[in-house]
Amino acid sequence: MNLPRFIALIPAAGVGARMGATVPKQYAELLGKPMLEHVMDTFVDCAQIHQIFVVVSADDAYIEDIPTKSRTQILRCGGATRQASVTNGLQAMQSQVNANDWVLVHDAARPGLTVALINKLIAAVKDDPVGGLLAMPVVDTIKRSDAHGHADHTVSREHLWAAQTPQMFKHAQLLSALQTGSHVTDEASAIEALGLKPTLVEGSPRNFKVTLPHDVLLAELYIKGIA
Ligand code: CTP
Ligand code: MG
Numbered sequence: 624m625n626l627p628r629f630i631a632l633i634p635a636a637g638v639g640a641r642m643g644a645t646v647p648k649q650y651a652e653l654l655g656k657p658m659l660e661h662v663m664d665t666f667v668d669c670a671q672i673h674q675i676f677v678v679v680s681a682d683d684a685y686i687e688d689i690p691t692k693s694r695t696q697i698l699r700c701g702g703a704t705r706q707a708s709v710t711n712g713l714q715a716m717q718s719q720v721n722a723n724d725w726v727l728v729h730d731a732a733r734p735g736l737t738v739a740l741i742n743k744l745i746a747a748v749k750d751d752p753v754g755g756l757l758a759m760p761v762v763d764t765i766k767r768s769d770a771h772g773h774a775d776h777t778v779s780r781e782h783l784w785a786a787q788t789p790q791m792f793k794h795a796q797l798l799s800a801l802q803t804g805s806h807v808t809d810e811a812s813a814i815e816a817l818g819l820k821p822t823l824v825e826g827s828p829r830n831f832k833v834t835l836p837h838d839v840l841l842a843e844l845y846i847k848g849i850a
Contacts, residue, residue: 635731636701649731678712722795735829754792755822
């Protein structure tokens with residue numbers, strides 16, 4: 624079997640409903656450059672990444688405005704959910720990758736990712752049989768509410784993590800896990816449903832997911848290196 628390579632898959636086929644901007648949020652400009660392009664450039668700058676695939680929707684009207692990048696292919700196969708977009712992307716790249724290649728799935732909406740974080744994840748996971756993901760240990764006191772928004776009880780934050788991306792799994796195993804699993808919000812949940820335990824690797828606050836309009840300013844501060 625060939626040595627596994629490291630492949631990036633960037634789902635970018637969402638509409639950004641919570642952002643409520645005139646363009647889908649992956650095309651919102653941060654410091655004059657679309658969010659998606661920041662993410663593409665970070666993977667291009669990472670020498671360990673062999674190839675980069677970006678999944679957009681079939682009717683995407685903005686991707687052509689982003690300059691062509693080395694080692695990068697655009698796949699116009701976005702689906703109705705993030706899970707469908709990732710599954711379609713894994714299928715579309717299948718003829719170009721090996722079953723045991725690692726795929727690093729990363730949200731276009733996390734422009735704070737750095738080459739150092741990608742390298743940290745790869746170093747921590749490349750010899751693991753299952754795979755893993757960046758995540759942040761929960762630092763706040765966590766409350767579970769009743770149906771009326773009152774604190775019902777406090778949940779221990781011991782062993783609690785907030786998942787980030789990239790999430791790194793073997794191509795064939797991830798594809799079959801996503802196809803057999805029910806609805807999941809990240810790749811790791813699909814792997815966990817197989818009874819496997821992904822490795823949690825500490826990420827960074829700067830790798831947060833841009834979701835609401837006020838997140839743009841904070842993302843720009845991180846990219847500038849101020850925050
Ligand atoms: N995504 C995707 N295909 C979908 C939905 C989401 O590729 N059908 C991508 C988004 O473009 C984003 C990532 O998955 O890069 C994380 O999703 P999220 O932050 O929820 O983005 P949106 O779904 O676009 O935003 P919202 O949920 O506010 O509509
Ligand atoms: Mg969404």
